[in-house]
Amino acid sequence: xxxxxxxxxxxYAQTRIGPWWSASSLLIVVTGISLSTGLLTGNSALEQxxxxxxxxxxxxxxxxxxxxxxxxxxxDRSILLNTTISDSTMTLRLVWRNYLVLLHNSAxxxxxxxxxxxxxxxxxxxxxxxxxxxxxxTAISFVPAYFFSRFGVQNRDLRVFISTAIQLNFFLTxxxxxxxxxxxxxxxxxxxxxxxxxxxxxxxxxxxRFPAVLxxxxxxxxxxxxxxxxxxxxxxxxIKKYL
Amino acid sequence: MTxxxxxxxxxxxxxAGNGKDTDAKxxxxxxxxxxxxxDRVGLIGNNGVGxxxxxxxxxxxLKPDEGKIEVRDQLTVLLDSxxxxxxxLSGRENARTMAILxxxxxxxxxxxxxxxxxxxxxxxxxxLPVKTxxxxxxxxxxxxxxxxxxxxxGLIIDEGFGTxxxxxxxxxxxxxxxxxxxVPFMVLASHNEEMLKSYCNRGIVIRxxxxxxxxxxxxxxxIYGQSEGIK
Numbered sequence: 001x002x003x004x005x006x007x008x009x010x011x012y013a014q015t016r017i018g019p020w021w022s023a024s025s026l027l028i029v030v031t032g033i034s035l036s037t038g039l040l041t042g043n044s045a046l047e048q049x050x051x052x053x054x055x056x057x058x059x060x061x062x063x064x065x066x067x068x069x070x071x072x073x074x075x076d077r078s079i080l081l082n083t084t085i086s087d088s089t090m091t092l093r094l095v096w097r098n099y100l101v102l103l104h105n106s107a108x109x110x111x112x113x114x115x116x117x118x119x120x121x122x123x124x125x126x127x128x129x130x131x132x133x134x135x136x137x138t139a140i141s142f143v144p145a146y147f148f149s150r151f152g153v154q155n156r157d158l159r160v161f162i163s164t165a166i167q168l169n170f171f172l173t174x175x176x177x178x179x180x181x182x183x184x185x186x187x188x189x190x191x192x193x194x195x196x197x198x199x200x201x202x203x204x205x206x207x208x209r210f211p212a213v214l215x216x217x218x219x220x221x222x223x224x225x226x227x228x229x230x231x232x233x234x235x236x237x238x239i240k241k242y243l
Numbered sequence: 244m245t246x247x248x249x250x251x252x253x254x255x256x257x258x259a260g261n262g263k264d265t266d267a268k269x270x271x272x273x274x275x276x277x278x279x280x281x282d283r284v285g286l287i288g289n290n291g292v293g294x295x296x297x298x299x300x301x302x303x304x305l306k307p308d309e310g311k312i313e314v315r316d317q318l319t320v321l322l323d324s325x326x327x328x329x330x331x332l333s334g335r336e337n338a339r340t341m342a343i344l345x346x347x348x349x350x351x352x353x354x355x356x357x358x359x360x361x362x363x364x365x366x367x368x369x370x371l372p373v374k375t376x377x378x379x380x381x382x383x384x385x386x387x388x389x390x391x392x393x394x395x396x397g398l399i400i401d402e403g404f405g406t407x408x409x410x411x412x413x414x415x416x417x418x419x420x421x422x423x424x425x426v427p428f429m430v431l432a433s434h435n436e437e438m439l440k441s442y443c444n445r446g447i448v449i450r451x452x453x454x455x456x457x458x459x460x461x462x463x464x465x466i467y468g469q470s471e472g473i474k
Contacts, residue, residue: 002343006332006340079344081304082323084304240305
C-alpha cells in the first residue's frame with residue numbers, strides 16, 4: 001500500500017496538483033472525444049460526456065495495469081533482489097497504484113455527471129461502480145498483471161508486442177461506441193473480455209436494466225483466471241532467478 | 244549446539260544465453276554449510292563466484308533449485324546500498340520506505356526516522372528530494388537508514404555495502420562493530436582483507452561452485468591468496 005502511494009507521489013512530485021494531473025489529462029481527453037463524437041453523430045456532446053468519462057476512466061485503469069505490468073518486475077528488480085518481498089506483492093503494488101489513479105479520475109466522472117445534469121441516483125451508481133466494482137476489478141486484474149509481469153521478464157521482446165496489442169485493443173473495445181446487436185463488431189465484442197468490463201460500466205450506469213449477463217461473464221472470466229494462478233503459482237520457477 | 248543456519252545439498256543455477264535449460268550454469272552444486280551462534284563468517288572468493296548469490300539464498304530472497312536451507316533466526320540483510328531509492332522524494336520519505344520494507348512497526352517509525360536523520364548528519368537536507376543530494380549524501384542516507392534499522396538478529400552483509408567518505412566511513416565502521424558484537428551471528432562477503440580480519444572469526448573460501456575451505460579467517464585468507472597467486 002505504501003509503495004503504491006509512494007509511486008503516485010513520486011510520479012507527480014514537484015507538480016502543484018499532484019495525482020490530479022491524471023484526472024486533468026482524462027478531462028481533456030473526455031472533452032475532446034465528446035466534442036468529436038458529438039459533431040460526428042449529431043448528438044449533444046454534454047450528454048455523451050458522462051458515458052465517455054466512465055468508459056475512458058475504466059479503460060485507463062485496465063490499460064495502465066496491463067502496460068505497466070510488462071515492465072514491472074524489471075523496474076522493481078532492485079527491491080526484489082534485495083528484500084524478501086515477493087513478486088506478488090510487487091504486482092499488488094501495481095494494481096493498487098492504478099486503482100488510486102482510478103479514484104482520482106472518478107472526479108472527472110462526477111464532473112461530467114454534473115455538467116450533463118444527471119439525476120441524483122447516477123451519483124449513487126457511480127459510487128458503487130468506483131468503490132465496489134473498482135476493487136473487484138483491481139482484484140481481477142491482479143492475475144493478468146502478474147502473468148504479464150512474468151512474461152515481461154522472461155520474454156523481453158513481448159513487452160513491445162503487449163503494449164502495441166493493448167493500444168490496438170482500444171479500437172476494439174466499446175469505449176466510445178456501443179456493440180451492435182449483430183455483425184462483425186458484435187463478434188469482436190463477444191471475444192473481448194476488456195470490452196465486457198467497459199460495456200458493463202456503461203450499462204450499469206445508463207441502461208434501464210442491470211447488465212447481469214455481462215457481470216456473469218466477468219465473474220466467470222475472473223474464476224477462470226484465478227484457477228491457473230492458484231494451480232501454477234507453486235509450480236512456476238521463482239521469477240527472482242531470472243532478474 | 245544447533246546451527247542457526249543449515250544448508251544441505253544446495254544446488255543453484257542460472258540460465259545464460261537464450262535462457263534454455265541447456266544453458267544452465269551452476270553457481271553452487273551440492274553445497275553443505277552450517278552457521279552457529281557466535282560465528283562471524285567471512286565469505287571469500289573471486290568476483291562472480293557467487294558470494295552475493297549465496298547471501299541472497301541464505302536470506303531467503305532466492306530459492307535453491309535443489310537442497311534445503313533452514314534458518315532458525317530472524318535475519319537483517321544489508322546487500323545493495325540504495326535499492327528502491329526514489330530520487331524525486333525526500334530523504335525522510337525514502338527512509339520511511341526503507342523502514343517499511345524492513346518491516347518496522349508504525350509506532351516505532353517516527354523515532355527511527357529521527358535517529359536516521361541524526362546519524363546521517365543530513366540535517367535540513369533530510370527533508371529535500373534525494374535528487375538534490377551529492378553522491379556522498381546519498382550514501383550517508385542509505386547507510387544510516389540501513390544501520391539504524393538493523394535489529395538484534397542474524398546479520399548478512401554484502402561487500403558493496405558500507406562505502407562512504409573517510410569521515411563517515413569511520414562512524415559507519417564503529418556502528419558496524421557495535422552491531423557485530425551484539426548480533427548472534429554474521430555472514431560478510433568481502434574482498435577487503437582488513438575488514439575480514441577485524442570482523443570475522445571464520446572464513447569460507449568459495450571456488451568452482453563449492454566450498455574450497457572452511458576454517459579460521461587467517462588461514463582462509465592465506466589459502467585464498469595462495470590459490471589466486473596474490474601472495
